[in-house]
């Protein structure tokens with residue numbers, strides 16, 4: 001049974017490329033082996049991540065992500081059973097919000113994932129993906 005889990009969190013410290021690089025390095029290896037796909041948006045102090053895969057595998061991974069000290073205030077935004085993957089070609093794409101920051105601020109000056117609906121947040125991620133923001137997979 002496939003699910004898509006979507007959570008947000010706040011970075012515990014500055015979002016350096018070293019930290020992002022080390023998260024992605026782990027993610028790309030683990031996710032490929034365990035058929036997890038998805039997207040990680042990071043920057044401006046937040047993480048927004050969609051994880052797709054078998055329910056048990058996604059839940060186990062989410063458990064580890066919850067305990068990761070590199071972020072805090074981890075909040076599940078939505079969790080759905082899905083019939084097909086949205087990010088089937090990405091073990092974990094990275095979207096750097098600091099690149100998109102001016103756009104985010106112009107379009108959504110109040111952008112705060114904690115007060116946005118899951119629909120708005122999903123739409124925002126779709127827009128970033130379509131506008132070619134994913135920079136790694």
Ligand SMILES: Cc1cc2nc3c(=O)[nH]c(=O)nc-3n(C[C@H](O)[C@H](O)[C@H](O)COP(=O)(O)O)c2cc1C
Nearest residue numbers: 023026027030031040047049064065068070071092
């Ligand atoms: C924002 C964020 C996203 C992460 N995404 C993934 C991921 O997609 N896949 C993965 O294997 N680890 C991911 N991690 C790393 C896990 O939290 C954890 O460090 C890793 O699964 C190793 O687990 P362990 O430290 O319990 O051995 C992420 C960490 C953070 C902070």
